[in-house]
Amino acid sequence: MEVKARAPGKIILSGEHAVVHGSTAVAASIDLYTYVSIQVHPSTENDDRLTLQLKDMALAFSWPIGRIKEPLSSLGGPFPSTPTSCSTASMKLILALVEEQNIPEAKISLASGVTAFLWLYTSILGFKPATVVVTSELPLGSGLGSSAALCVAFSAALLACSDSVNVDMKQQGWLIVGESELELLNKWAFEGEKLIHGKPSGIDNTVSTYGNMIKFRSGNLTRIKSSMPLKMLITNTKVGRNTKALVAGVSERTLRHPDAMNSVFNAVDSIGKELANVIQTPAPDDLSLNAKEEKLEELMEMNQGLLQCMGVSHASIETVLRTTLKYKLASKLTGAGGGGCVLTLLPTLLSGTIVDKVISELESCGFQCLIAGIGGNGAEICFGASS
Amino acid sequence: MEVKARAPGKIILSGEHAVVHGSTAVAASIDLYTYVSIQVHPSTENDDRLTLQLKDMALAFSWPIGRIKEPLSSLGGPFPSTPTSCSTASMKLILALVEEQNIPEAKISLASGVTAFLWLYTSILGFKPATVVVTSELPLGSGLGSSAALCVAFSAALLACSDSVNVDMKQQGWLIVGESELELLNKWAFEGEKLIHGKPSGIDNTVSTYGNMIKFRSGNLTRIKSSMPLKMLITNTKVGRNTKALVAGVSERTLRHPDAMNSVFNAVDSIGKELANVIQTPAPDDLSLNAKEEKLEELMEMNQGLLQCMGVSHASIETVLRTTLKYKLASKLTGAGGGGCVLTLLPTLLSGTIVDKVISELESCGFQCLIAGIGGNGAEICFGASS
Numbered sequence: 001m002e003v004k005a006r007a008p009g010k011i012i013l014s015g016e017h018a019v020v021h022g023s024t025a026v027a028a029s030i031d032l033y034t035y036v037s038i039q040v041h042p043s044t045e046n047d048d049r050l051t052l053q054l055k056d057m058a059l060a061f062s063w064p065i066g067r068i069k070e071p072l073s074s075l076g077g078p079f080p081s082t083p084t085s086c087s088t089a090s091m092k093l094i095l096a097l098v099e100e101q102n103i104p105e106a107k108i109s110l111a112s113g114v115t116a117f118l119w120l121y122t123s124i125l126g127f128k129p130a131t132v133v134v135t136s137e138l139p140l141g142s143g144l145g146s147s148a149a150l151c152v153a154f155s156a157a158l159l160a161c162s163d164s165v166n167v168d169m170k171q172q173g174w175l176i177v178g179e180s181e182l183e184l185l186n187k188w189a190f191e192g193e194k195l196i197h198g199k200p201s202g203i204d205n206t207v208s209t210y211g212n213m214i215k216f217r218s219g220n221l222t223r224i225k226s227s228m229p230l231k232m233l234i235t236n237t238k239v240g241r242n243t244k245a246l247v248a249g250v251s252e253r254t255l256r257h258p259d260a261m262n263s264v265f266n267a268v269d270s271i272g273k274e275l276a277n278v279i280q281t282p283a284p285d286d287l288s289l290n291a292k293e294e295k296l297e298e299l300m301e302m303n304q305g306l307l308q309c310m311g312v313s314h315a316s317i318e319t320v321l322r323t324t325l326k327y328k329l330a331s332k333l334t335g336a337g338g339g340g341c342v343l344t345l346l347p348t349l350l351s352g353t354i355v356d357k358v359i360s361e362l363e364s365c366g367f368q369c370l371i372a373g374i375g376g377n378g379a380e381i382c383f384g385a386s387s
Numbered sequence: 388m389e390v391k392a393r394a395p396g397k398i399i400l401s402g403e404h405a406v407v408h409g410s411t412a413v414a415a416s417i418d419l420y421t422y423v424s425i426q427v428h429p430s431t432e433n434d435d436r437l438t439l440q441l442k443d444m445a446l447a448f449s450w451p452i453g454r455i456k457e458p459l460s461s462l463g464g465p466f467p468s469t470p471t472s473c474s475t476a477s478m479k480l481i482l483a484l485v486e487e488q489n490i491p492e493a494k495i496s497l498a499s500g501v502t503a504f505l506w507l508y509t510s511i512l513g514f515k516p517a518t519v520v521v522t523s524e525l526p527l528g529s530g531l532g533s534s535a536a537l538c539v540a541f542s543a544a545l546l547a548c549s550d551s552v553n554v555d556m557k558q559q560g561w562l563i564v565g566e567s568e569l570e571l572l573n574k575w576a577f578e579g580e581k582l583i584h585g586k587p588s589g590i591d592n593t594v595s596t597y598g599n600m601i602k603f604r605s606g607n608l609t610r611i612k613s614s615m616p617l618k619m620l621i622t623n624t625k626v627g628r629n630t631k632a633l634v635a636g637v638s639e640r641t642l643r644h645p646d647a648m649n650s651v652f653n654a655v656d657s658i659g660k661e662l663a664n665v666i667q668t669p670a671p672d673d674l675s676l677n678a679k680e681e682k683l684e685e686l687m688e689m690n691q692g693l694l695q696c697m698g699v700s701h702a703s704i705e706t707v708l709r710t711t712l713k714y715k716l717a718s719k720l721t722g723a724g725g726g727g728c729v730l731t732l733l734p735t736l737l738s739g740t741i742v743d744k745v746i747s748e749l750e751s752c753g754f755q756c757l758i759a760g761i762g763g764n765g766a767e768i769c770f771g772a773s774s
Contacts, residue, residue, distance in 0.1 A: 253685070259657035260689060267650035267696070274644060298640065298698070302647060305696025309654070309689045315712050322705045 001040065004382040005156035006033040006174065007189075009138040010145035010207040011232065011334045011343060011374070014303045015272040017250045017310055019216065021265045024272030026279075027203050028213040028226070030234070030372035034136040034149035036157040041129040048129035052117055054110065055135045061101045061114060068097060068118070069127040081164060083187040086119050086195055094118045109141065116151055116192040124158040124188065132157075139368060142236050143335025148204030151192030155185040156379040174380040182209050185379060211378030215276045217269075226375035227282045228292055231346040233324075233358065235331075236368040237316035239339025246336045250310045264306050271306075275299050279375075286348075293347045297330035300345060304332035312337030319365055320344075327358050346371070388427065391769040392543035393420040393561065394576075396525040397532035397594040398619065398721045398730055398761070400666075401690045402659040404637045404697055405652045406603065411659030413666075414590050415600040415613070417621070417759035421523040421536035423544040428516040435516035439504055441497065442522045448488045448501060455484060455505070456514045468551060470574040473506050473582055481505045496528065500537055503579040507538070511545040511575065519544075526755060529623050530722025535591030538579030542572040543766040552768065561767040569596050572766060598765030602663045604656075613762035614669040615679055618733045620711075620745065622718075623755040624703035626726025633723045637697045648697070655693050662686050666762075673735075680734045684717035687732060691719035699724030706752055707731075714745050733758070 008029040015025025041048070048065040071093040086094070098114050117132070134153075138146040156177065164184065177185065186209040193200040206221055207214050215222045254261040278296055283289040304321070307313060317333050320342040324331045331344040346355060359369045395416040402412025428435070435452040458480040473481070485501045504519070521540075525533040543564065546552045552568045564572065573596040580587040593608055594601050602609045641648040665683055670676040691708065694700060704720050707729040711718045718731040733742060746756045 253689075256682075256685070257657070257661060257689070260654045260661065263650045263654035263657060264689075264693075267647045267654065270644070270646035270650060274647065295643075298643070301698060302640075302644070302651075302696045305692045305694070305700075306651075307692070308695055309692025311685070311688060313692075315709055318705060318709045318712065322702055322709065325702050325705065 003160045004037045005153045006035045007149040007152035007208045007379045018265045018268035023265045023269035024217040028375045029211040031376045032137040034153045036153040037133045038157045039131045051131045053133045112196040116195040143340040145204040147196045148208045151189040152208040155188040160381045169383045230374040233344040234370040235342045239316045241338035243336040300330045300332040390547045391424045392540045393422045394536040394539035394595045394766045405655035408652045410652045410656035411604040414594045415762045416598040418763045419524040421540045423540040424520045425544045426518045438518045440520045499583040503582040530727040532591040534583045535595045538576040539595040542575040547768045556770045617761040620731040621757040622729045626703045628725035630723040687717045687719040
């Protein structure tokens with residue numbers, strides 16, 4: 001039987017960096033997904049294998065089940081209903097399994113994702129032979145939560161295979177997962193994220209699991225429901241950046257200019273709260289929808305100015321801003337800055353011709369453009385033929 | 388006898404716009420001047436004229452002294468030691484004298500400057516025949532205080548002719564004017580500025596009169612003395628802007644987002660205070676001079692981000708920022724924004740080759756580049772042959 005799962009990426013609508021200093025931030029899911037399909041094979045005597053295919057990169061990794069079972073049998077899985085952290089000892093054993101696959105040097109950043117896969121697979125499904133196929137609409141390592149979407153999609157598909165998820169398997173198409181199952185898969189996904197990121201904030205996997213939007217401040221997450229359609233152009237500058245160095249840079253600037261920077265963080269906090277309000281308040285007609293879009297554009301522009309004030313912009317981001325400004329569109333960087341992705345709000349009444357023009361101008365600068373609906377569903381699963 | 392005067396332009400180092408909402412701002416003189424030379428002619432019976440030559444524009448205006456004296460005799464000048472405001476009645480009479488000069492339509496913005504000239508001339512020197520020549524290194528209407536420099540230079544030259552200024556006429560070269568005379572000429576220049584701007588803040592004429600730097604907040608001006616050499620590249624985007632609309636735009640944004648904007652103004656206030664501190668603290672060696680320059684660059688970058696947050700940037704300004712960022716130079720808009728001028732700090736150790744490269748790249752965008760020392764002398768006068 002084939003089980004599929006998909007999990008969305010995320011954007012930070014407001015508050016990146018400032019959230020580290022106590023400001024409100026707002027994150028939202030985007031309708032760009034990572035897909036995981038699992039085909040569990042009937043067990044045979046000799047030829048049982050676990051295979052992981054990363055289709056987008058034309059890479060495949062494969063282990064004889066015995067090769068995995070031998071070192072990892074101590075893990076004691078399957079224990080899908082009680083997520084645990086990966087011990088240092090298990091981690092070492094898994095890393096050895098990953099290493100023997102000889103991942104090409106240029107793709108070595110995938111190793112941590114493969115590690116998370118092996119950990120989640122054996123922990124949730126134990127040692128069943130299977131073929132797992134991954135595809136994704138999310139660019140990797142550009143701040144759109146690709147690793148969290150991967151961990152959520154893995155967890156969702158694995159839990160569905162383990163029968164821990166309670167859905168009607170006869171239903172067609174993508175199925176929303178129930179609340180208690182979402183909580184379980186979010187916990188597993190977080191454990192996977194830890195193997196990739198060390199100390200993840202938990203924001204990315206939570207947004208990818210539950211979808212919609214999340215307001216967070218000082219470690220408290222509040223799920224909020226958008227009451228307006230929202231579409232963004234996401235421009236991937238393809239400029240790699242060092243998130244840790246950028247976060248440290250903001251902290252150093254805060255030490256040098258405490259008064260000014262604390263006022264800046266207060267401003268970001270106000271913007272986050274206001275943005276959450278605008279998004280949650282129902283718009284009874286088109287007129288008020290346009291007014292709300294204009295408010296969001298203004299808040300995005302303000303947040304971008306404050307991010308520039310924190311010193312996390314980049315020449316590539318400025319190029320995107322300058323280009324979209326020509327078309328009177330509001331943009332802000334999303335995530336760590338210093339490259340990465342830039343959001344541009346696409347108002348409901350904006351003509352497709354303008355969108356095409358902006359995109360072709362941005363692509364001519366070497367950037368990658370994606371259009372995404374904001375605040376859609378989180379993790380979903382699908383049995384048999386996919387939609 | 389020929390009397391010359393020169394008065395510098397100004398830049399806003401930090402705090403534009405936010406100053407309207409109670410934040411600290413810092414303005415400084417630049418070593419780009421407006422020059423006024425006055426040659427008073429011996430009075431004859433018939434051919435007495437007052438002539439104003441605007442050399443840079445190859446324009447000249449000339450009135451028979453009788454034509455001026457007849458309507459303006461009621462002014463009661465000369466009264467150089469007690470500056471008064473121009474009454475509405477006098478204003479009308481002067482406007483008629485300006486109108487009959489048929490200023491070309493394309494240069495009609497000069498009319499208010501000619502009006503201020505006639506008012507200052509007759510108020511301070513009465514009805515002596517003379518030839519007055521104006522030249523300037525300051526681009527007009529681009530936020531560098533060209534009109535204030537004009538009024539200060541007029542007032543300085545006129546007061547020197549009227550013997551109200553107490554200097555040793557046998558000295559050679561440019562002479563600094565004494566404190567009490569500066570106060571007098573600043574008052575006259577302010578009256579002139581009123582005829583050009585309606586309700587000037589008094590900042591521009593005060594900086595042009597006294598030179599160096601001025602910290603101001605809620606209408607209180609404090610003169611501060613820079614203790615470091617400071618050089619800026621001033622890029623004139625040549626994009627005209629509507630200062631009143633920009634100021635109103637910031638106020639409207641403040642009404643829409645009071646919490647966020649008030650935090651932004653607080654941040655600008657902290658930046659202004661810190662900037663004034665850095666500039667005033669003596670740097671005992673090169674190392675600390677470099678450290679101070681880096682601090683100023685960071686404060687400029689932060690202020691620019693906050694100005695973008697206020698919504699007063701412009702595509703042309705972004706182009707300048709992007710260009711200077713490539714050379715790791717810090718820039719901010721100066722003045723109203725929405726076009727106008729952009730400041731780029733030129734550190735002491737920056738090579739001339741880099742400066743040349745930046746300038747040629749900016750000029751290829753159609754911008755005008757000026758290099759200026761910051762915080763030099765204010766109004767100065769010179770008798771006979773000029774330096």
